Amino acid sequence: MTCSVLAVFTVSHCFFLTAIMVLYCLILFSTMVGFSFQDGITPKTNAVQALESNSVTLSCNYTTSNTGGSLHWYRQYPRSKPEFLILLYRVKDTEEKDGFVVKHNKTNSHVHLEISSAKVTDS
Template sequence: VPVIRLLLLILHLQCRAQKDNVVQPQGDVTAAEGEAVTLHCGYNSSRNGPSLYWYRQDGNQSPKFILSRFKLDEGNTEEHFKERFSSSLNSDLRSVPLKIQKLQVSDSAVYYCAVEPTVTGNNTTLYKNLWSKDNTILHNIH
C-alpha cells in the first residue's frame, strides 16, 4: 500500500493592526492510500466571524484553492475537491480542520491554511508571506 505524505505549512498572513494568524500544530502527516486524515489548523482573529481558507500546492505549481469557511459549514469548496475534502469552522475552539477521505497518492502535497485577509500590499502589488512555525519567513508569493 503506497504511503502518502502531506506537508503542512502555515500560511501566516501578517496583519499588523489586527494580529490575525493561523496556528498549525502538525508538520508532516503520513497515511496509507485509502485512509482518511484530518489536517488541523487553529486561528487567532480580532474579527467576529473570520473567513478561513485551505490551499494545496503540488510540486512547483502555484497553490490551488480547496475551500473557504465563514461559519460552521458555510463557505465554498472547489468542485474538484467536493467529493473527498471537507471542513467545518469551529469558532469556540478557533479551528478549521481539513478532512480528506479516501486518500490518493495524488493527495501528496503541501497544504496551507489561511485567515482573511489573505493579501497585503497596495493596489498594484499584492504579497503573501509564508512563515514557518518559529516565525521565520520562508518566502513571499507575489
C-alpha cells in the same frame, strides 16, 4: 507561516513524499478592502501519515481580529501556483466539497480539514 506535510502511503509501496502541501493548512482569512488584520495559523502537527484511500484530518489553531469573513483552504505543490480547495464562511460550522470537509470550532479557534480518500498526490 507554518504548514503540515501530509504523507500518503500506498498498500504496495511506502512512499514518504516530501512534496510540501504548503497550503493544506494555510488558511487565509479574507479581509475587506481597507482593513488590516493580524492573523496567525499553527498546525496541530507538522506531519500526518495515512494509507492511500483512507480518510485523514489536518487540524490547525488560528488567531484573528476579524470576526467575520471566511476561511479559505488551498493546496500548493513545489514550483506550482496555489490551488483553491474549499471555502467556509465563518457563520457556518461545516462545509463539504469534492471529498473535502471543513469543520470549524469557533469557540476554541480550531479548524479541521478532512480528506475523505487520501491519494499519493495529496503529499
